[in-house]
Amino acid sequence: MKLTEFTAGKLPQLIMYDLDGTLVDSVPDLAISIDAMLDDMNLPKAGEDKVRLWVGNGIPSLVKRALVDDMAGDQPGIVNRDVFIKAYDSFKHHYAIEVGQHSHLYPGVKNFLEAMANKGVKQAVVTNKSEIFTEKLLKLMGIDHFFEISLGGDSLDEKKPHPMPxxxxxxxxxxxxxxxxxxxxSSNDIKAARAAGVKVIALPYGYNHGEPIEASNPDLIVPTMDKLL
Structure with missing residues (x-):
């Protein structure tokens, strides 16, 4: 379906995008950094497959899940605070080196961003990734100039699935x-959009904790973003 068919013939004024799993496949960088952190903590490495399941709720959640090798690791009281602080500092050190080094844009992303920019549509990144790493990754991927607004998971008091961002x-x-x-x-994107009262389009190739995106009932699913052109 073309975007104008989905939006009743008129392009949106603003398109907001998630980053990891939507615009960029960034798990390779995250997995290398998580494994280096675990090595620093004298814990077994997790590997890319597990990290792919754990991402989506921000770096603190990812670190906590990795520390206990469990999706529920970010729940209150599971991870000792001092252990987390040490691990979080280690992860940030390694990720500052690795961010963008093994990542790549998904097919069709740049074409779509360019097409929307050429049509005068405002574009924003709304991600749960930390702001400092968001800005760096966008620049390294060569797409930072498309976005008038960029919000990370620590930019505001709330992050997705809260509608505030x-x-x-x-x-x-x-x-x-x-x-x-x-x-x-991911389901976080769809929940945030529903709570905010805006339409939401989903992509099936990203990170949704191993669950099919269809289960979250987005308004539309497209295989790649350029299929909307």
Missing amino acids: LLHAIEQAEASLDTALMIGD
Whole structure:
């Protein structure tokens, strides 16, 4: 389906995108950094397959899940605070080196971003990734210039699936709920869009904790973003 068919003939004023798993396959960098952190902590390495399941709720959650080798590791009281702080510092050290070094844009992403920019559509990144790493990854992938707004998981008081980041981006872009659109790959993106009251398109190739994105009932699923052109 073409984007204009989905939006009743008129392009959105604002398109908001998730980053990891939507625009960029960044798990290779994350997995290398997590394994280096675990090695520093004298723990067994996790490997890319596990990290792919654990990402999506921000770096603190990813670190906690890796420390206990369990998706529930980020729940209150599971990980000792001092252990977490040491591991988090280690991860940030390694990820600052690895970020963007093994990542790549998904097929169709750059074409779609360019097409929307050429049509005057405002574009924003709304991710749970830490702001400092978000900015660095966007620059390394050569797509930072497409976005007027970039919000990380630590940019505001709340992160997805809370609607605050989406509502903030919409306000900053001087758009409205009925002229804004979210594009993402996980249940967090869909929950945030639903809570904010905006339409949401999902991609099936990203990181959704091993669950099919269909189960989250987005408004539309497309195999790659350029299929909307």
